[in-house]
Amino acid sequence: MIKRGSTVQIVASQGSLQVRMKGKALDNGARGDRIRVRNLSSGRQISGEMIASGVIQVTP
Numbered sequence: 001m002i003k004r005g006s007t008v009q010i011v012a013s014q015g016s017l018q019v020r021m022k023g024k025a026l027d028n029g030a031r032g033d034r035i036r037v038r039n040l041s042s043g044r045q046i047s048g049e050m051i052a053s054g055v056i057q058v059t060p
Contacts, residue, residue: 002029002050008037012058
């Protein structure tokens with residue numbers, strides 16, 4: 001479970017390359033839910049699937 005405003009880890013992967021960055025949850029969610037997050041370094045809003053507690057997977 002994740003609550004809106006929590007700090008999360010955003011994971012983006014393609015092939016063998018994986019990038020991780022910090023983000024802020026903009027929605028509440030549970031594992032398997034698609035939620036919106038804000039990338040803390042760029043300020044960009046993206047959405048991804050919650051794959052574990054505090055971990056959001058985004059697809060390029």
